[in-house]
Amino acid sequence: xxxxxxxxxxxxxxxxxxAIAATLLATELPKPEGGTDLxxxxxxxxxxxxxxxxxxxxxxxxxxxxHNMFIYIKRTDQYLLILHILFLMFVTLQSxxxxxxxxxxxxxxxxxxxxxxxxxxxxxxxxxxxxxxYATRKKELMEESTDPALIKLLTKEYAIAPALHxxxxxxxxxxxxxxxxxxxxxxxxxxxxxxxxxxxxxxKRR
Amino acid sequence: xxxxxxxxxxxxxxxxxxAIAATLLATELPKPEGGTDLxxxxxxxxxxxxxxxxxxxxxxxxxxxxHNMFIYIKRTDQYLLILHILFLMFVTLQSxxxxxxxxxxxxxxxxxxxxxxxxxxxxxxxxxxxxxxYATRKKELMEESTDPALIKLLTKEYAIAPALHxxxxxxxxxxxxxxxxxxxxxxxxxxxxxxxxxxxxxxKRR
Amino acid sequence: xxxxxxxxxxxxxxxxxxAIAATLLATELPKPEGGTDLxxxxxxxxxxxxxxxxxxxxxxxxxxxxHNMFIYIKRTDQYLLILHILFLMFVTLQSxxxxxxxxxxxxxxxxxxxxxxxxxxxxxxxxxxxxxxYATRKKELMEESTDPALIKLLTKEYAIAPALHxxxxxxxxxxxxxxxxxxxxxxxxxxxxxxxxxxxxxxKRR
Amino acid sequence: xxxxxxxxxxxxxxxxxxAIAATLLATELPKPEGGTDLxxxxxxxxxxxxxxxxxxxxxxxxxxxxHNMFIYIKRTDQYLLILHILFLMFVTLQSxxxxxxxxxxxxxxxxxxxxxxxxxxxxxxxxxxxxxxYATRKKELMEESTDPALIKLLTKEYAIAPALHxxxxxxxxxxxxxxxxxxxxxxxxxxxxxxxxxxxxxxKRR
Numbered sequence: 001x002x003x004x005x006x007x008x009x010x011x012x013x014x015x016x017x018x019a020i021a022a023t024l025l026a027t028e029l030p031k032p033e034g035g036t037d038l039x040x041x042x043x044x045x046x047x048x049x050x051x052x053x054x055x056x057x058x059x060x061x062x063x064x065x066x067h068n069m070f071i072y073i074k075r076t077d078q079y080l081l082i083l084h085i086l087f088l089m090f091v092t093l094q095s096x097x098x099x100x101x102x103x104x105x106x107x108x109x110x111x112x113x114x115x116x117x118x119x120x121x122x123x124x125x126x127x128x129x130x131x132x133x134y135a136t137r138k139k140e141l142m143e144e145s146t147d148p149a150l151i152k153l154l155t156k157e158y159a160i161a162p163a164l165h166x167x168x169x170x171x172x173x174x175x176x177x178x179x180x181x182x183x184x185x186x187x188x189x190x191x192x193x194x195x196x197x198x199x200x201x202x203x204k205r206r
Numbered sequence: 207x208x209x210x211x212x213x214x215x216x217x218x219x220x221x222x223x224x225a226i227a228a229t230l231l232a233t234e235l236p237k238p239e240g241g242t243d244l245x246x247x248x249x250x251x252x253x254x255x256x257x258x259x260x261x262x263x264x265x266x267x268x269x270x271x272x273h274n275m276f277i278y279i280k281r282t283d284q285y286l287l288i289l290h291i292l293f294l295m296f297v298t299l300q301s302x303x304x305x306x307x308x309x310x311x312x313x314x315x316x317x318x319x320x321x322x323x324x325x326x327x328x329x330x331x332x333x334x335x336x337x338x339x340y341a342t343r344k345k346e347l348m349e350e351s352t353d354p355a356l357i358k359l360l361t362k363e364y365a366i367a368p369a370l371h372x373x374x375x376x377x378x379x380x381x382x383x384x385x386x387x388x389x390x391x392x393x394x395x396x397x398x399x400x401x402x403x404x405x406x407x408x409x410k411r412r
Numbered sequence: 413x414x415x416x417x418x419x420x421x422x423x424x425x426x427x428x429x430x431a432i433a434a435t436l437l438a439t440e441l442p443k444p445e446g447g448t449d450l451x452x453x454x455x456x457x458x459x460x461x462x463x464x465x466x467x468x469x470x471x472x473x474x475x476x477x478x479h480n481m482f483i484y485i486k487r488t489d490q491y492l493l494i495l496h497i498l499f500l501m502f503v504t505l506q507s508x509x510x511x512x513x514x515x516x517x518x519x520x521x522x523x524x525x526x527x528x529x530x531x532x533x534x535x536x537x538x539x540x541x542x543x544x545x546y547a548t549r550k551k552e553l554m555e556e557s558t559d560p561a562l563i564k565l566l567t568k569e570y571a572i573a574p575a576l577h578x579x580x581x582x583x584x585x586x587x588x589x590x591x592x593x594x595x596x597x598x599x600x601x602x603x604x605x606x607x608x609x610x611x612x613x614x615x616k617r618r
Numbered sequence: 619x620x621x622x623x624x625x626x627x628x629x630x631x632x633x634x635x636x637a638i639a640a641t642l643l644a645t646e647l648p649k650p651e652g653g654t655d656l657x658x659x660x661x662x663x664x665x666x667x668x669x670x671x672x673x674x675x676x677x678x679x680x681x682x683x684x685h686n687m688f689i690y691i692k693r694t695d696q697y698l699l700i701l702h703i704l705f706l707m708f709v710t711l712q713s714x715x716x717x718x719x720x721x722x723x724x725x726x727x728x729x730x731x732x733x734x735x736x737x738x739x740x741x742x743x744x745x746x747x748x749x750x751x752y753a754t755r756k757k758e759l760m761e762e763s764t765d766p767a768l769i770k771l772l773t774k775e776y777a778i779a780p781a782l783h784x785x786x787x788x789x790x791x792x793x794x795x796x797x798x799x800x801x802x803x804x805x806x807x808x809x810x811x812x813x814x815x816x817x818x819x820x821x822k823r824r
Contacts, residue, residue: 016637019222026298032763038315060291067215084810085678099649109656147226187677225428232504244521273421321550397494431634438710451725472703479627603700
């Protein structure tokens with residue numbers, strides 16, 4: 001009882017960290033001082049706006065899935081907490097790696113910056129999955145009524161994120177711009193209504 | 207059930223993003239270092255203080271209306287979430303566009319900066335309306351007992367915001383200072399007790 | 413009903429703004445880069461640390477009293493919201509005015525910086541009182557069971573804050589360092605268990 | 619009743635401050651601008667990444683223990699609030715002292731920076747303990763059903779943190795790199811499932 005705490009303060013803390021990390025992204029945008037042609041300067045900074053939008057959407061998608069995951073996880077213990085904290089640590093690094101990438105697009109060190117960017121995302125999504133793997137292994141942390149078939153489906157679905165980020169990382173060694181392809185696929189998959197959920201709902205109706 | 211989640215964590219996350227976006231505005235104010243005449247320097251920076259106050263009030267008005275809207279929206283789905291995330295993305299851009307505008311008042315690129323400022327607000331209020339339009343189309347997301355007449359009224363009221371921001375954007379092409387007129391009208395309208403609410407309440411009393 | 417909303421999301425939003433404003437204060441501290449004697453540099457920056465501590469404590473005291481006030485205010489309307497937003501606006505300006513003051517201590521423009529600092533605090537505490545005055549005038553916004561004697565006491569107590577800040581502002585015209593005296597008195601008064609509360613409790617016991 | 623408030627808004631405010639303090643750490647990381655060899659520049663900045671990770675984990679461990687402590691503390695009064703605010707003040711200073719330390723590793727003023735870093739942590743953990751000591755002395759603030767044996771155990775456990783930070787501070791006078799040893803011990807102790815909790819649980823089972 002003392003060791004298994006309800007998850008609301010964990011969810012609260014995570015929501016706050018995710019919200020701040022998402023909002024801080026905008027503060028990393030370069031600030032044209034004027035004097036030169038403003039429009040040209042803004043257009044020249046396109047990698048910053050693209051990287052901002054990508055990272056913002058990414059953190060929000062992470063928030064939305066996190067939200068979803070804690071419908072099924074009902075208690076936490078010390079180990080789950082540690083895995084979760086490591087996930088949050090890589091979330092907060094997003095503003096740093098996003099700025100790094102944006103400043104190096106089209107420059108000699110573009111590949112290094114992109115590799116750092118993708119590595120952070122691989123680690124972030126990996127620790128996200130670790131939280132889920134750990135919770136599903138320790139049955140007492142889960143909502144009792146959760147359908148085991150749903151758990152299996154979610155486990156597969158969540159694993160797609162680090163897999164595609166790893167693919168992006170590997171593609172990066174060969175060609176930096178192409179590394180965006182797995183990321184776009186990931187967004188489309190996670191933005192659409194979740195396959196897992198529809199399947200479960202259909203089963204229920206039968 | 208799995209797909210339709212209660213809205214509290216969404217409201218929570220939005221509140222956090224709006225609160226941070228509002229608070230970060232103050233960090234964008236120029237910081238006089240002293241050495242010269244401080245009062246003169248502060249007075250010279252009036253566009254920054256005006257823009258800060260305008261954007262702060264704007265985000266707070268957005269928060270207050272957002273708060274109001276989620277009295278009627280009771281469930282979310284994946285598409286509503288995406289529209290909502292896009293709304294929040296333009297909220298977080300406020301600190302960037304506010305600083306941009308303030309730094310260019312009375313300078314050659316004033317029009318470009320004002321156009322970017324107004325465009326962000328048009329998009330932000332447009333996505334806000336999209337959330338509402340989507341929720342009212344999908345009846346199962348709404349509070350069942352909501353009076354359809356109230357929904358109609360709110361739909362009209364919410365649409366005023368992007369309409370007036372669009373008007374400001376258009377006026378900007380012709381005259382930048384005059385573009386403030388629709389914004390002031392908007393503030394007055396939304397600051398006053400809401401017409402929609404009074405009307406509904408009167409009907410109830412009868 | 414539509415117009416009178418429960419206050420939890422307002423309290424939530426305020427808590428977030430106050431927490432962020434307090435935490436951002438630390439980001440305004442000057443960052444010694446080393447190279448010179450670090451300890452000497454840190455000691456030279458004492459006005460920054462003093463101003464940081466003062467403003468941090470001030471925001472926390474404001475939070476604690478705000479918390480207290482909303483035990484008695486149970487509903488909000490549009491006008492209360494506007495007054496409250498103006499209170500929050502001056503809270504977020506704290507990090508700006510604190511930095512301004514700290515950078516000008518012992519410099520020619522010290523008085524100007526101190527006047528700006530105190531003016532912000534006068535306005536912040538004044539709007540705080542406006543929220544209270546407005547709520548107590550409109551009976552339907554208050555917790556029904558609140559003892560009228562307690563309301564009177566709290567009204568007097570809350571009014572001490574803008575009064576002492578105004579005193580500090582006036583003293584500033586004459587002597588800047590002495591303007592700290594009413595501030596210290598204010599802290600001592602609000603840090604101690606509240607007189608109003610003890611009085612009420614004693615009455616209850618009788 | 620008026621003086622003893624439930625703790626949820628205090629917990630909320632603390633969670634927000636801790637979340638923001640943790641997230642802001644990432645904004646203090648140096649931002650390589652490119653032009654030189656990016657990888658070399660990143661590697662050269664290792665003290666910043668190490669200090670970031672250490673401080674992030676530290677704030678999260680503080681959050682987790684804070685969370686735990688308020689399972690047993692059920693009411694607050696004015697003095698507890700003041701002690702708590704002082705604890706939070708040193709939490710928000712973490713981003714400042716972390717950056718300070720990272721910028722001085724391997725430089726002449728390394729010791730001064732490390733002493734400042736450790737002093738902040740001693741004070742932060744000391745005020746954390748003060749909150750606990752005060753609450754356990756004033757019985758009416760505690761959850762009634764709390765086992766006195768558990769309180770004793772927790773008192774000992776919490777005291778380990780300032781003790782080990784003080785040890786780090788003292789070691790620092792003699793050798794800066796070795797001062798990390800008590801910190802690592804502290805992390806290991808607090809990351810593992812809490813001894814106190816297991817003991818209590820075993821007793822319950824009997």
